[in-house]
Amino acid sequence: MTGAPIAKLRAQSKAWLAASFVCGGLAAFAALGIGGLLVVQTGAFDVRASTPHSLLVGWATHTTMIHAARNGAARVGPSPPITTAAVEAGFRDYDANCAACHGGPAVPRAPWTGGMTPSPPFLIDASRQWRRAELFWIIRNGVKMTGMPSWGFTRSDPQVWNLVAFLEALPYISPEAYGRMRAAQGTMLRRPCCSPAGSPSP
Amino acid sequence: MIWLAAGLSSLAVAGCVPRGAAPAWKNFGGDPTRGSAEITRAQCGACHEIPGIQDANGLVGPPLGRFALRTTVAGVLPNTPGELVHWLRAPQQVTPGNAMPDTGLSDQQARDVAAYLYTLR
Numbered sequence: 482m483t484g485a486p487i488a489k490l491r492a493q494s495k496a497w498l499a500a501s502f503v504c505g506g507l508a509a510f511a512a513l514g515i516g517g518l519l520v521v522q523t524g525a526f527d528v529r530a531s532t533p534h535s536l537l538v539g540w541a542t543h544t545t546m547i548h549a550a551r552n553g554a555a556r557v558g559p560s561p562p563i564t565t566a567a568v569e570a571g572f573r574d575y576d577a578n579c580a581a582c583h584g585g586p587a588v589p590r591a592p593w594t595g596g597m598t599p600s601p602p603f604l605i606d607a608s609r610q611w612r613r614a615e616l617f618w619i620i621r622n623g624v625k626m627t628g629m630p631s632w633g634f635t636r637s638d639p640q641v642w643n644l645v646a647f648l649e650a651l652p653y654i655s656p657e658a659y660g661r662m663r664a665a666q667g668t669m670l671r672r673p674c675c676s677p678a679g680s681p682s683p
Numbered sequence: 684m685i686w687l688a689a690g691l692s693s694l695a696v697a698g699c700v701p702r703g704a705a706p707a708w709k710n711f712g713g714d715p716t717r718g719s720a721e722i723t724r725a726q727c728g729a730c731h732e733i734p735g736i737q738d739a740n741g742l743v744g745p746p747l748g749r750f751a752l753r754t755t756v757a758g759v760l761p762n763t764p765g766e767l768v769h770w771l772r773a774p775q776q777v778t779p780g781n782a783m784p785d786t787g788l789s790d791q792q793a794r795d796v797a798a799y800l801y802t803l804r
């Protein structure tokens with residue numbers, strides 16, 4: 482045996498390996514594209530709000546949102562100081578525009594929120610789970626495909642910060658105090674239980 | 684009085700059913716798989732840590748891990764399926780002024796949620 486044929490063989494097999502990698506990669510890419518196009522053209526993805534996300538889709542969409550909020554928050558300026566006036570202004574806005582979907586201490590969401598996927602979360606814990614700049618970014622910009630509108634569309638940045646101030650204060654507002662605030666605001670107490678949730682339409 | 688009645692009835696049940704027998708939820712018409720979806724839909728996880736439910740990491744109310752082994756529901760009701768369903772549907776009636784809103788769950792949905800909670804041990 483001489484060295485030359487072996488080296489040639491080695492070179493050939495390396496080239497073959499590289500080629501098969503490239504071809505395999507291209508094929509996988511094409512398959513993904515074709516598969517994606519098939520889903521789009523046949524409507525094979527379950528877009529119904531009446532069924533829950535699969536674990537994979539639930540994880541992927543929620544985690545993407547968390548990371549996007551983190552990135553977006555990096556470009557948000559510092560939070561103004563949280564004052565009583567800001568909390569009160571934030572409460573009035575929250576009670577009028579947010580509570581239907583997000584509820585409050587001892588206050589249920591509107592019954593139809595159970596028909597949303599994803600279903601809007603209660604926010605008593607929000608200031609413990611998100612930084613202020615993240616809350617600001619989420620409220621101001623909204624979140625696509627969740628039902629959360631961009632409230633910056635109809636509000637100034639200081640008004641959005643008022644909502645953040647309210648969320649920061651929320652863990653310290655007892656259900657009883659919250660009820661008093663709503664009464665002072667003249668909010669009609671929603672009938673808490675049980676109308677449509679029991680009878681989901683087929 | 685409720686305590687006494689519940690205690691006596693669970694004693695009676697405990698007397699008849701050997702340890703490790705079919706869990707209680709099998710007998711009261713709840714389905715844990717449906718319950719799991721219902722828990723997601725009702726956003727229980729915004730306030731409670733619930734094993735096996737995606738993103739259920741809230742710390743407003745108590746964590747619900749090992750719920751099947753708990754003695755009381757919310758510290759005020761004996762942890763029986765019937766009392767749990769009652770609590771799930773009307774927490775404001777049981778403990779007015781606590782932070783948990785009435786859930787709007789139907790009787791069947793509350794049974795399903797209870798069935799899921801009783802899988803946590």
